[in-house]
Amino acid sequence: MLLSYNWLSEFVELPVPPQELGEVLTWLGLEIESTEVYKPSLENVVIGEVAACARIEGTDHLSITTVNVGDAQLSIVCGAPNVRVGLKVAVMLAGAKTAGGMVIKKAKLRGHESNGMLASEEELGLAPSHAGIIELPLSWEVGTPAARYLDFQDTVYDVEITPNRPDFLSHIGVARDIAAKFKLPWQRKHYSVVESARPASDFIKVSLEAPEACPRYLARVISGVKIAPSPFEVAIRLLRCGIRPICNIVDVTNYVMLETGQPLHAFDARFLTGRKIRVRYGSPDERFTTLDGKEHKLTASDLLIADSRHGVALAGVMGGQNSEIRDDTTDVVLECAYFDPVHVRRTAKSLGMSTDSSRRFERGCDPNQVPYAANAAISLMQKWGGGEVLNGAVDAYPKPIIPVTIDFRPKRASELIGVEYDDREISEILTRLGCEVLASSVPWQVKAPTHRPDLEREVDLIEEVVRVDGYDIIPSSVTGKVVLVGQDDPGHILRRQVEDILVGQGFLQAMSLSMWNPEPRLDPPGMPPGVLVGNPVTDEMKFLQGSVLPPLFRAAAANFERGDRDIRLFETTRTFHSGEPDDPRTWETRVAAGLMTGRRYPVGWQPSRDSIDYFDLKSVLEILATRLSLDNYHINCYALDTSGLLAGELLAGGQKIGNFGIWPKSVCAPLDIDADVAWFELDLEILQNHIRPDLQFRPLPKFPIAWRDLAVVVNSDISFADLSATIRQSAGSLLSGLWPFDVFVSDKLGPGKKSVAVRLEFLHPERSLDASEVDSFIQNIITSLQQKHSAVLR
Incomplete structure (x- = not known):
């Protein structure tokens, strides 16, 4: 929201200069993004009139003009698209300086002398430039110093408005709070209207067919207006506040909106079939073209302003192209309404639109300010465009919205x-803010004004008291002697440990939204949708995610498409789950998930050409389990089909911690990743329960390690995990290491057989082991392998 210092001063006598008002606004709850000081640069600038204009050959935008500046005819080269004969302009003569500090000099451009410059609003320091050079009123006298007309100094504040303060989206609302802060009187402007005897109700009818979405709709009528540019000072004020001037009638609606916070809309009455306004919902598949020329497909939940045949405006969002104000408009129907915030937001979001109007209605306008805003607008239309204002207004307000009454205890404040x-x-303080206070008994009865929909509870009123009085009046004090020592959450510690371990293995951390919508053409198979959201913001956010893998997969696909084929991504977040249809419970789980695809070692002077496979994925999980000291963990893997689709489980103490697997290229290629993708997803809450808390560190061994290699022939379906478990159980406590180093398959071994070779490490912490002791350990291992797995020593 852009706020003008001069505009604010029209409602309250500001007690501080512009440079200090920003601090006051901050104390009132407005965040100042920036401040723009407008001090026009008008020395050596005069009013001129374009007497001749011709395009310079060989250019697509430069024109040579002859400009009458009163005592001379100057030749000036101009590149503005709106320069034309008869235009009144601001001429910067040689020696003038633009607002940006550039000094104007006589020059020769494309073989033509240029004795000055035709200036834009921005170059003069009047306002942000909107299109080309400034166009001045035709009544201004040629040759007159521009300072006589253009010395519009002002300071404009770009402020961030919190969603709970819709009244701050207006100059009146901010002026009211400034007055309350400094205990000053303030008042709204008085707008007078000369009305004819003909009643407006004879010209237009209003029908509320959706009163829950539009509690109030007021229409006024002005006939015989003349479409023209707005007064120059009004156009400058609108430009400084971020609104492009269009014409007097349209500018009135924007001007009053900035002043009061009430959006308005003007219809060309010629295009309202049946002279009737209907406030209704859209029909399924109904199409409507807005003022920006875009066609929208409506739904039954979109609120529409219509005549007796078709829609003419999206309620609270944007008007329609079929009823806009045009150069030949003479009769105008003015809309001033109160639309329900939820309905406006739903329509704006579903159609992907956000306008000055919708932003105000979404936060909540004042339904009881509607007559004042309409009267202000119709008065200005008559003032700037002439015409006959029909008597009265057509005001459909079946159930007036009354102020909220709050019980208030002064002592509690x-x-x-x-x-x-x-x-x-x-x-x-409360009275200065517009509240009506009945203090005859405790609790007081305080009526919150309808321009403050954020005031609902006693604590809201208490906050207003200290906000206006000043937060700096609250004394600093220590309220107790208890010293609280913070302790990090164990879940948070685990999450950081997991993140550090995965980053150490070459993974990059991703962050995604927790809401999504399943898309078969984007997501791998078998993904749980999660929890359905009752009132989603958009169609892309219908579910709270049941798995982190889909957004990771989509991120990987986006990287793959851009040429990055070696990808390792992970995310730690929460997933959401619900029970059976007859179980209304919903819960969330902390998880860590990741995926990897591409080459095993992509970086280096001689990078590996081998692709990531199951063993790389298993290595990631084993490193994670080892570094976290996961107790008694076990990894199971199984093939789901012959296409290479693998899946598995990470277990600890017999409880499943998570799943992992590989989506083969045949599954991923239709989803824009032309490679195998390995993935895992772990439940951090279950994992935390299986971390050994009593870790003990041992010094480096003082005695030599005894090594033995052992090779056995077993059935092909026996996993190394099973062999490893048997070896550890039978070897005793002095087995300190176990690694496989060879797997051999041959017909010579027999059908369905394989040879597995392992290296064993034995260590005694207090002495050296002799060969006979190690041989006995080996014999125990061989015996156990023979008994449990029918192993044969090679």
Whole structure:
């Protein structure tokens, strides 16, 4: 929201200069993004009139003009698209300086002398330039110094408005709070209207067919207006506040919106079939073209302003192209309404639109300010465009919205704020903010004004008291002697450990939204959708995610498409789950998930050409389990089909911690990744329960390690994990290491057989082991392998 210092001063006598007002606004709850000081650069600038204009050959935008500046005819080269004969312009003569500091000099351009410059609003320091050079009123006298007409100094603040303060989206709303802060009187402008005897109700009818979405709709009519540019100072004010001037009638609606916070819309009455306004919902598949020329497909939940045949505006969002104000418009129907915030937001979001109007209605306008705003607009239309204002208004307001009454205890305010207030001080502050205070008994009855929909509870009123009085009045004090020592959450510690371990293995951390919508053409098979959202913001956010893998897969696909084929991504977040249809419970789980595809070692002067496979994935999980000291963990893997689709489980203490697998190229290629993709997803809450808390560190061994290699022939379906478990159980406590180093398959071994070779490491912490002891360990291992797995020593 852009706020003008001069505009604010029209409602309240500002007690501080422009450079100090920004600090006041900050104390009132407005965040100042930037401040723009407008001090026009008008020395050596005069009013001129374009007497001749011709395009320079060989250019697509430069024109040579002859400009009358009163005492001379100057030749000036101009590149603006709107330069034309008869235009009144601001001429910067040689020696003039633009707002940006550039000094104007006589020059020769494309063989033509240029004795000055035709200036834009931005070059003069008047306002942000909108298109080409400035166009001045034809009544201004040629040759007159521009300072006589253009010395519009002002300071404009770009402020961030919080969603709970819709009244701050207007100059009146901000002026009201400034007045309350400094205990100053303030008042709205008085707009007078000369009305004819002909009633507006004879010209237009209003029908509320969706009163829950539009509690109030007021229409006024002005006939015989003349479409023309707005007064120059009004156009400059609109430009400085971020609105492009269009014409007097349209500019009125924007001007009043910036002043009061109430959006309005003007219809060309010629195009309202049946002279009737219907506020209704759209029909399924109904199409409507808005003022920006875009066609929208409506739904039954989109609120529409229509005549007796078709839609003419999207309620609270944007008008229609079929009823816009045109150069030959003479009769105007003015809309001033209150639309329900939820309905406006739903329509704007479903159609992907956001306008000045929708932003105000979404936050909540004042339904009881509608007549004032309509009267202000119709008065300005008559003032700037002439015409006959029909008597009265057509005001459909079947169920008036009354102010909320709040029980308020003055003593409670002093307790919460920590400052003693007397009742009179509190009552005065609330009254200055527009509240109606009935303090005959405790609790007080306080009526919150309808321009403040954020005031709903006693604590809201207490916050208003300290906000206006100043947060700096709250004393600093220590309220107790207890020293609280913070302790990090164990779940948070585990998450950081997992992140560090995965980053150490070459993974990059991703962050995705927790809401999504399943897309078979984008996501791998078998993904749980998660929890359905009751009122989703968009169609892309219908579900709270049941798995982190789909967004990771989509991110990987996007990287793959851009040429990055070696990908390792992970994310730690929460997933959401629900019970059976008859079980309404919903819960969330902390998870860590990751995926990898591409080459095993992509970086180096001689990078590996081998692709990531199951063993790389298993290595990631084993490193993770080892580094976290996961107790008694076990990895199971099984093939789901012959296409290479693998899946598995990480177990600890017999409890499943998570799943992993490989989606083969045949599955991923239709989803834009032309390679195998390995993945895992772990439940961090279950994992945390299986981490050994009693880790003990041992010094480096003082005695030599005894090594033995052992090769056995077993059935092909026996996994190394099973062999490893048997070896560890039979070897005793002195087995300190176990590694496979060879797997051999041959017909010579027999059908369905394989040879597995392992290296064993034995270590005694207090002495050296002799050969006979190690041989006995080996014999125990061989015996156990023969008994449990029918192993044959090679």
